[in-house]
Amino acid sequence: MxxxxxxxxxxxxxxxxxxxxxxxxxxxxxxxxxxxxxxxxxxxxVITLDPAEAFEITMGEINGNTYDKLVSLDISDTSNVKPDIAESWTVSDDGKTFTFKIKPDLKFASGNPITAKDVAYSFERAVKLNKNPAFILQQFGLTGDNVADMAKATDDMTFSFTTDKAYAPSFVLNCLTATVGSIVDSVLVKEHEEPVTASDEYKFDTDFGNGWMKTHYAGSGPFxxxxxxxxxxxxxxxxxxxxxxxxxxxxxxxxxxxxxxxxxxxxxxxxxxxxxxxxxxxxxxxxxxxxIATDSAPKGTVYYISMNQKNETLAKPEVLEAMKYLIDYDAIGSTLIKDIGTIHQTFLPSGMFGALDENPYKLDVAKAKELLAKAGVPDGFSVTMDVRNVQPVSAVAESIQQSFAQAGIKLELIPGDGKQTLTKYRARNHDIYIGQWGTDYWDPNSNADTFASNPDNSDDTKTKTLSWRNAWDRPELTKESADALLEKDTTKRGDMYKDLQKKVLEEGPFAVMWQETEVAAFRxxxxxxxxxxxxxxxxxxxxxxx
Structure with a gap:
């Protein structure tokens, strides 16, 4: 055979x-x-191929090789972006309007020409579909009602994008390198739009081709x-x-x-x-x-466990702190993630502007027991953790299960594939979740906005950050995260992100454990x-x- x-x-x-x-x-x-x-x-x-909906690690890579965007990250200097389908761009004097000139003679894989109308349609469908990555564009004030005016083609080769505030231009441009900024073939996608009845899922009378795009392609990238x-x-x-x-x-x-x-x-x-x-x-x-040869690279990806604050026991501050002292970081670092990760306990990955490299927690069972006693659970409690069936996640989950047991916490591991665990996590139906978060764009707001900010903690909100997924609501941190976007002084902005990291590290429902070092072995x-x-x-x- x-x-x-x-x-x-x-x-x-x-x-x-x-x-x-x-x-x-x-x-x-x-x-x-x-x-x-x-x-x-x-x-x-992988749950969907639609770049307006996909929000997973694998599709980030696939998308980066199959779709073009207005601009892309300059991997030779990650502090910059470089032209992709945009030939050039300008920013208005008030800092709110970005005008992009599209390169001439570009085509989609279908053979259809790429125009500014495709860019405008891509922005409109992403905002109106309001899937997981839509917030990256919506944070600039774009809504289903105004997106056609704020993101529009002024002629066939000119696209105008207006934000609600004068954000740092580098922040705006970095956001446009995210998957949700992918440019789709509007002619092809419109051929596959289906009428729908307005509902909680679709606020408009069309699915913008989402049903078809879940399993099909409409891009212009090299593959x-x-x-x-x-x-x-x-x-x-x-x-x-x-x-x-x-x-x-x-x-x-x-x-x-x-x-x-x-x-x-x-x-x-x-x-x-x-x-x-x-x-x-x-x-x-x-x-x-x-x-066989190998290559490695530190990634803007952190691995963490998170504790759902809807669970009354996990919502106790002493329990959260105890759990951070019940992870054997040293053993995990020296064995389970040797060569493929570095112990890292703050939400911004090393190498990103504003990153805080502090690792105050270590395995301390006695300290954890003291904290559990203060929380009124001296004998521990039972709780579940959703675990994706991949390494090293499964092995780390087993290590945590063993160290939790030393303080009387009975941790039941619930295995599943990526789709199963993510779907449950995104619905806030977990106790504890172990997973990874890869930065969506190379700016500290990408992680601060999700680990520290939760503008609306209601179940039916449109903004579903990691803080929201874990029902953690700290209005003062949400405000601080938003204020950092508008700070023009670079030093002050960096200090604001360091302050946010300290507060989330100490108070948050997250125990960040390591930053990924990706290793590829190849012939x-x-x-x-x-x-x-x-x-x-x-x-x-x-x-x-x-």
Whole structure:
């Protein structure tokens, strides 16, 4: 069977062959063709392909390789943005209106021309759909009622974007590098719009193509999305209409292989080209192989546990503090996340403007017991934690379960795939959640706005930050976070974010544990592969294979 797969793999453009590959056992893959890159990763967090709705780590990377935006992060200098489909831009004297000139002669993968009308439509549908990432645009005062006036095409090649306040221009531009800033093919998407009855989900009489876009592609990036099968595979294909330098590869296949040992075996056998979810021991092992190289990069991603304040026991300040003293950070750092993370306890990742590098907590069972006694639960209590079935998250959850038990806290782990745990978490139906947060754009507000701010704690609010997900409502921190956006003095603005981090560190329902160091192991036949500072800057267009 494996031999037959190897012979047929060169015809990978055939859907039948792809289906044959998917039908095999997880350890049995076809050998990778010369024009195809196969990446082993955990892609069970993919819920939708629509950039106006997608808000997960995997789709951040996919989107960064398949959609263009007005501007993109300059990975050679993350303090800057660079032109993408925008040729240039200006800011009005009052600091509120940004005018973008669109590059001429650009096309979507469909062949339709890219115009300012596509940009305006992309902004309008994102705001009106009001899915998870919409707040990134809505924070500038955009609503379903005014977006057509505040984000509009003034001619075919000019797009005007007006904000409600004079924010720092760098902040506005950085927000436009987020996934929600992706430009979609308005002609193609409109062909697939469906009428809907206005409801809690849709406030307007159209779905703006969201039903179709959940499983289809309408972009202009170097690759286009050809196929997605949940918890199995996601296939990209070269976009022949891409205006920039064409990718060196015909296609890229992401295989869902969440187990480190299975990834390692597939990589060593040559069945995959890149392994992206290796545990420390497997990284050590493959690094000794002659035909395998590694690359690593610190990411703007932090891992944390969060405690839902709707749970009366977890809402006690002493219980929150006790839990922060019941995590064995040293053991986690030296074993479970060795080489793939660094202990980090504040919500801004190191390397970002305003980051506070303080790690005051360590495992202290005696201290935790004192705090639990003060909270009126000296013998502990029972509680649940939702855990995504990937490493190192599962292993860290088990470590926390053991250290919690030392103070009498009985922690039940509830495993699930990425979609299951995220859906429950976003509905505020958890006790404790363990997960990761990747910055949406390279500005401290991206994390401050979600860890510290909660403008409306009601169940039906439109703004669902991480603070909201955990029912943590501190109006003074919400105000401080908003004020930091308008502070023009760079030093003062940085100090404001440091103050926010200290307060969330001490009082918040979050125990941030580590910052990710992403490691990719790849066969040396792969050339030009380099990890970026964010997942959407893990760029595939420069990659080739010998």
């Amino acid at each position: 494996l031999s037959r797969l190897n012979n047929t793999a060169r015809l990978l453009t055939s859907s039948a062959v792809l289906a044959l590959m998917l039908a095999t056992a997880p350890q049995a893959f076809a050998a990778t063709p010369a024009d195809t890159l196969v990446i082993a990763w955990a892609i069970d967090d 286009k999305i050809r196929d997605w099968r949940a918890n199995e595979v996601l296939v990209l294909e070269r976009n022949e209409n891409y205006a920039g330098e064409k990718p060196g590869l015909q296609r890229v296949i992401y295989r869902h292989i969440p187990e480190s040992s299975a990834e390692r075996l597939a990589l060593e056998n040559g069945d995959v080209d890149i392994a992206r979810k290796l545990a420390p021991q497997d990284i050590d092992a493959v690094s000794k192989e002659d035909g 040396k036949s792969v050339k030009g592969y380099k990890l970026g500072p964010t997942f959407d800057t893990n760029l595939l267009a420069p990659v080739t294979k010998e």
